Amino acid sequence: MFFRKFACTVARSHYCNTRHFRLAVGRELPISLTCTIITKTGIQNATRRNFYTCDLLCKRRKTGEEKKSDRIIEYSPKKKKGGAKLEGVVDIWRHISVQELADCLKRPLEDVQEVMLYVKGADNIEPQARLDDLKIIQEIVNKCGVKTRIVSAPEVEVEDLGDLGKHHDVSPRPPAPAELLKPRPPVVTVMGHVDHGKTTLLDSLRGAAVAAGEAGGITQHIGAFTVKLSNGEQVTFLDTPGHAAFSAMRARGAHVTDIIVLVVAAEDGVMAQTREVIQLALNENVPIIVAINKIDKPEADIDKTKRDLMQMGLVLEDQGGDIQAIPISALKGTNLELLTEAVSTQATIMGLKADPAGLIEGVVVESKTDPHRGKLSTAIVTRGTLRKGAVLVSGLAHAKVRGLFDHNGKPMTQAPPGTPVEILGWRELPLAGDVILEVETEKKAHSVLRWREHEAKHHKAEEAVDEIRKKEEEHLAKYRAERDARRLAGKFRMRYGPREKENIEHDDVPRVSIIIKGDVHGSVEALLDVFDTYTNNERCRLDVVHYGVGNVSEGDIELAKAFNAIVYGFSVPAPTNAPKEVTIRCYDVIYRLIDDLKKEISSKLPAVEVEEIVGEANVLQQFFINEGRKEVPVAGCRCVKGVLKKAHKFRLVRDDEVLYEGQLESMRHLKNEVDSIKKDVECGLRFKDTKVVPQAGDTIVCFTTRMEEQQTDWDPGF
Ligand SMILES: Nc1nc2c(ncn2[C@@H]2O[C@H](COP(=O)(O)OP(=O)(O)OP(=O)(O)O)[C@@H](O)[C@H]2O)c(=O)[nH]1
Numbered sequence: 001m002f003f004r005k006f007a008c009t010v011a012r013s014h015y016c017n018t019r020h021f022r023l024a025v026g027r028e029l030p031i032s033l034t035c036t037i038i039t040k041t042g043i044q045n046a047t048r049r050n051f052y053t054c055d056l057l058c059k060r061r062k063t064g065e066e067k068k069s070d071r072i073i074e075y076s077p078k079k080k081k082g083g084a085k086l087e088g089v090v091d092i093w094r095h096i097s098v099q100e101l102a103d104c105l106k107r108p109l110e111d112v113q114e115v116m117l118y119v120k121g122a123d124n125i126e127p128q129a130r131l132d133d134l135k136i137i138q139e140i141v142n143k144c145g146v147k148t149r150i151v152s153a154p155e156v157e158v159e160d161l162g163d164l165g166k167h168h169d170v171s172p173r174p175p176a177p178a179e180l181l182k183p184r185p186p187v188v189t190v191m192g193h194v195d196h197g198k199t200t201l202l203d204s205l206r207g208a209a210v211a212a213g214e215a216g217g218i219t220q221h222i223g224a225f226t227v228k229l230s231n232g233e234q235v236t237f238l239d240t241p242g243h244a245a246f247s248a249m250r251a252r253g254a255h256v257t258d259i260i261v262l263v264v265a266a267e268d269g270v271m272a273q274t275r276e277v278i279q280l281a282l283n284e285n286v287p288i289i290v291a292i293n294k295i296d297k298p299e300a301d302i303d304k305t306k307r308d309l310m311q312m313g314l315v316l317e318d319q320g321g322d323i324q325a326i327p328i329s330a331l332k333g334t335n336l337e338l339l340t341e342a343v344s345t346q347a348t349i350m351g352l353k354a355d356p357a358g359l360i361e362g363v364v365v366e367s368k369t370d371p372h373r374g375k376l377s378t379a380i381v382t383r384g385t386l387r388k389g390a391v392l393v394s395g396l397a398h399a400k401v402r403g404l405f406d407h408n409g410k411p412m413t414q415a416p417p418g419t420p421v422e423i424l425g426w427r428e429l430p431l432a433g434d435v436i437l438e439v440e441t442e443k444k445a446h447s448v449l450r451w452r453e454h455e456a457k458h459h460k461a462e463e464a465v466d467e468i469r470k471k472e473e474e475h476l477a478k479y480r481a482e483r484d485a486r487r488l489a490g491k492f493r494m495r496y497g498p499r500e501k502e503n504i505e506h507d508d509v510p511r512v513s514i515i516i517k518g519d520v521h522g523s524v525e526a527l528l529d530v531f532d533t534y535t536n537n538e539r540c541r542l543d544v545v546h547y548g549v550g551n552v553s554e555g556d557i558e559l560a561k562a563f564n565a566i567v568y569g570f571s572v573p574a575p576t577n578a579p580k581e582v583t584i585r586c587y588d589v590i591y592r593l594i595d596d597l598k599k600e601i602s603s604k605l606p607a608v609e610v611e612e613i614v615g616e617a618n619v620l621q622q623f624f625i626n627e628g629r630k631e632v633p634v635a636g637c638r639c640v641k642g643v644l645k646k647a648h649k650f651r652l653v654r655d656d657e658v659l660y661e662g663q664l665e666s667m668r669h670l671k672n673e674v675d676s677i678k679k680d681v682e683c684g685l686r687f688k689d690t691k692v693v694p695q696a697g698d699t700i701v702c703f704t705t706r707m708e709e710q711q712t713d714w715d716p717g718f
């Protein structure tokens with residue numbers, strides 16, 4: 001019985017190990033017998049083979065004395081690692097912090113940190129340091145004499161984090177005491193309608209020629225630079241685009257500025273974007289100085305421009321108000337000194353000062369990814385003095401400043417308040433318009449970002465819940481209304497069979513999928529704003545699969561392949577090694593990109609049948625002719641417009657109602673069958689359908705049809 005059991009055990013385990021051998025020896029069984037039993041009990045050959053080839057069989061034979069001695073089989077219990085007995089269990093999770101681990105273990109933090117010194121890989125013993133490796137966490141806990149249980153990270157209560165947030169987020173410092181404030185250069189934003197001469201004005205002020213080199217002759221980026229005026233004062237100027245597509249950039253310009261110089265071309269007067277700027281200035285409560293430009297042009301009308309401005313609610317100095325309007329010629333340099341004087345005076349009146357000490361504060365004007373230098377942002381420092389090595393936080397991005405540059409790309413050692421500066425060293429790309437705050441250490445920056453990410457996630461989750469609730473309510477209301485309507489109509493009944501699909505994913509609506517890559521954040525934002533004006537999704541869907549700042553990457557190309565999307569690059573170079581099956585189109589001018597997209601959308605629209613009227617005839621008389629045994633009706637007509645062609649289609653109209661549309665059977669002039677009838681010529685027309693009986697007074701229209709490509713009616717507003 002025992003042998004049978006033993007053999008079965010061996011068979012079940014499908015291998016022969018030391019323990020079985022020991023068992024056999026322990027029971028004083030000869031190995032050969034064990035094998036016989038195994039054979040009898042029908043163990044597979046493979047098992048037997050294993051049994052015979054077991055390494056223990058190769059041991060030397062026992063001596064007679066050895067055989068006589070009692071053999072004791074010892075099953076030694078598994079050795080415990082570390083030797084210490086583990087008591088109790090604590091829950092651990094991946095990314096647990098050292099402090100959280102100490103709390104779970106109910107041990108002082110110092111104890112845990114001391115234990116960590118003896119654990120390989122647990123190098124960072126800072127209380128907030130996160131432990132990513134579960135094995136290391138287990139080892140720490142075991143070394144503390146406790147067993148572990150792996151659980152998922154507990155949900156962090158928002159209420160708890162509310163308190164934590166006070167320590168983990170940063171906010172601008174309270175206003176500095178008056179004695180610490182020092183005068184700073186004014187930030188002046190030049191704004192106005194497209195082509196009214198903003199960039200030319202700034203070029204004249206700083207002796208540059210930016211306007212001449214702009215793609216498409218329009219400004220498409222917000223630019224920030226310092227200009228030293230002839231009186232020695234420094235002014236920070238921001239140049240903004242005037243094209244309709246860049247309203248977000250203009251709004252940002254108006255937000256960060258102290259003074260707005262509104263450029264209005266004297267030949268055009270107040271235009272759409274002039275109005276937009278005036279509204280922005282009024283909303284942001286920013287003082288305006290008007291520069292009436294292009295006065296050198298013969299068609300310039302300064303008085304009309306002033307009247308236009310008055311109508312917009314600007315009370316100019318001439319009319320007893322406080323807004324200065326200076327007629328200038330940016331191109332010829334006329335009256336530019338008067339304009340700069342006005343800017344200086346306005347800045348002096350405003351008494352612009354800032355605290356140049358302490359942690360810096362600033363605003364991102366623009367941000368971009370440079371293929372060689374990495375992530376960069378142009379910012380204006382509003383408080384403190386920015387130097388290399390500063391740790392900055394902006395939205396969900398942070399930087400350790402590696403370099404500061406002015407608008408010409410020259411390195412700067414420091415950037416005091418009111419200075420525009422290009423910052424190098426961002427780990428993530430900050431968003432244009434976001435506030436920049438300096439923090440003491442990188443550790444602090446990380447904790448701020450973690451907090452903000454958590455806040456953002458929480459906010460998003462809340463929004464999603466609201467959205468879901470709203471959708472649910474809408475759906476329920478719709479369902480109830482439909483159900484009540486069915487009940488009223490007596491159609492309330494059980495429905496059988498599979499339920500109809502509510503969402504048809506692959507509908508027949510044509511689709512244009514696109515990926516957008518732009519040089520700076522502002523231009524991508526401007527493009528997305530333009531796409532928002534597209535509303536014709538029921539005729540052709542416009543799908544923005546992905547967008548981002550920087551050059552077209554391999555990832556973008558892969559995505560384009562997957563979604564069958566077109567990659568549009570804006571002010572970025574086209575990649576040289578792109579596969580042929582992916583369409584990549586790069587543009588430097590926004591309206592050219594949009595025109596191309598419009599063409600693409602139009603090409604997806606199905607062609608429509610277009611009718612072209614060739615000629616028209618009046619029916620003068622109805623008569624019948626005999627054809628075989630049948631009497632068929634014939635219309636005696638006169639062609640009154642164009643020409644009638646037998647091969648084309650004909651339409652019989654009576655009292656504005658179409659009675660028939662189709663081909664002719666016969667077209668006769670006098671007795672002859674003809675192919676066409678000219679204007680003022682009489683003829684007899686017989687339709688193919690003999691049931692159609694024309695009457696005197698009817699109109700017969702001859703027309704052709706052709707398929708014509710449709711054009712999208714998308715109007716992006718420019
Ligand atoms: N005659 C004359 N032409 C001017 C003057 N100022 C600008 N221009 C011309 O107007 C055109 C547009 O000038 P820009 O400076 O590019 O205009 P802008 O307002 O910067 O245009 P956007 O930035 O695209 O909105 C250029 O051809 C300039 O040479 C001026 O005072 N007199």
Ligand SMILES: [Mg+2]
Nearest residue numbers: 198199218219
């Ligand atoms: Mg410009």
